[in-house]
Amino acid sequence: MTISRRSFLKTTMTASAALAAPAISTRYAFGSEDPIKVGSLLDQSGAIASSGVTMVTAMQQGIAEINAAGGLLGRPLKLFQYDTQSNIQLYSQYAQQLALKDRVDVVHGGITSASREAIRPTFDRFRVLYFYNVLYEGGVCDRDTFCTGTTPAQTVEKLVPYAMKKSGKKAYILAADYNYGQITAKWMTKYMRDNGGEVLSVDFFPLDVTNFGPTISKIQAAKPDLILSALVGGNHVSFYRQWEAAGMKDQIPIASTTFGLVNEPSTVDAKVSEGIYGCYGYFEELETPESKDFVDKLKKRWPQIPYISELTAATYEGLYLWAEGVKKAGSIDRMKVIEALESGISFKGPSGEVKLDPDTHHTIRNAYLAQVHDRKWNVLETFKAVPPSDTASVCNLIKNPRDNQQYVIDIKA
Structure with missing residues (x-):
């Protein structure tokens, strides 16, 4: 069944919140405990919206689950979600708002590399923990930043x-x-x-x-x-x-390396997509119990969600990795959480076991090679626990904790 992206975008944006305003002001059953503030900067409108709205659903789902299980440290999570409207200037504006006005404890956000590099310096400057949950070209080396998507060496x-x-x-x-x-x-x-x-x-x-x-x-x-x-x-x-x-x-x-991330196999004719190869950190078609449960939960809550890709799964897993770090640290203090995350935190999510690599702040995760058949991905091979060796060749935050840049990796062919 082909789902209209426009219909899904409209439904999801209505369900999320008004544009350019903090989302979710839910009442919690946590007494008078102050919430832990989670910031999110993702495009819910504009050219990149078809990626951003599904990532927002993952954030909302994960926060709802964590709160239903008692929150973190006995406190609820509260989401501050801004629609960056596929606009780099809005990324910069809302990053400062999250850091200075909302005073969030962590931010999950950015889709393109340009959006990430527009906001990462702000979070470095104001000492806000930042998670980038998107596959990308590799090379980011920043102790305040964690990258949970795949890199070229993994896919x-x-x-x-x-x-x-x-x-x-x-x-x-x-x-x-x-x-x-x-x-x-x-x-x-x-x-x-x-x-x-x-x-x-x-x-x-x-x-x-x-x-x-x-x-x-x-x-x-x-x-x-x-x-x-x-x-x-x-x-x-x-x-x-x-x-x-x-x-x-x-x-x-x-x-x-990009086809299928926003439901292309179902939005183009079957004869157009048939036979195309792809390799990602997650496909909706995975038959594991964790993947099936994840897909079922999202599609029950958002029946018109078009496709659940690595972008969605990595966002969900990034939130849970951060939560595991908070629990291990017993605190939301930035440095205590970073040190906890550097201890080898892992989470078994929809894509399988995901482990944070202390040296690079990237993830060691499974990769899946697949081919489109009849508008769906047919998973052909699974590669277990693939390290981010490209970024590891230029980044070691345990040895050099003051690093805060994106390296251009010297690619010798």
Whole structure:
């Protein structure tokens, strides 16, 4: 069944709160205890909303569960959620509001790397613990920041050799023209060459590009065995449609690091998505008890939720990892919680066992390789407890606790 993203966005935003205002002012049965304040900055409108609204549902679900179980340290959690409207200026504005006016104890937020880097310095400056729960290009090294999504060493490193084995050794890379796409294209190139392959060309596209006709002609002339895609957002979905319309779908297969994160297999025709490969830290189709329970809970509460991807699962797991840190610390003091999180905190969530790596503040987590069949992901392989080795090559916060930057990892192909 295909669900309208627009219908889901409207329903979810209505259920969440008024735009650009703190969400959830629930009455708690905790006596007079002051709430622990949890901030969230996620896009519920604008170009990135299709990702943000499902992440908001994960935050709301996790907070409701924790409060129903007695809260943390005998205190309720209260969510301060702002709609950043896919606008970097609003990210910066609301980050300061969460830190200075709302005085939250932790923030979970940001989707694009640009949004993360717009708010991370604010939380460093005002000493607010920050969780970034999105797959990204790697390299963030900041003691006040924890990154729970996958990095290229956990997923791209698995996806590229598998696709090569199925298709051939000559690839054509397409990527979004910003930080994520540019760096991911470098990782794709590295893993192609590491496995004896060749990259024929790398083409970058601004996020507003929708016409891929000239590019498809170039690909046809180059005759690759494989397309590697790091295209991003609704406009770039046009490539997949135009690729199929050009009669290329059954000739040259596609492996993507982004396709399917916002329900593309169900929103494009089945013939467009059929056979595309992907590798993420979570797929809704996982058959584990934890995954089934997570999906059932979210779909019961939000019947129109379109697809539950790694973005949603990592947000939920990020909240619970922080909660485990608070419980172990016995305090919401920032440094005590950071030290507790650095002790090897883990949580068994919908994606499996997720463990925080003390050196990098990233997660050691499972990766899943899958292929689209009949508008759903068919999980083909599971890789257990994959470390963030790319970020580990540049970051050691135990040895260098004052680090607070994103490194550009030297990718030698």
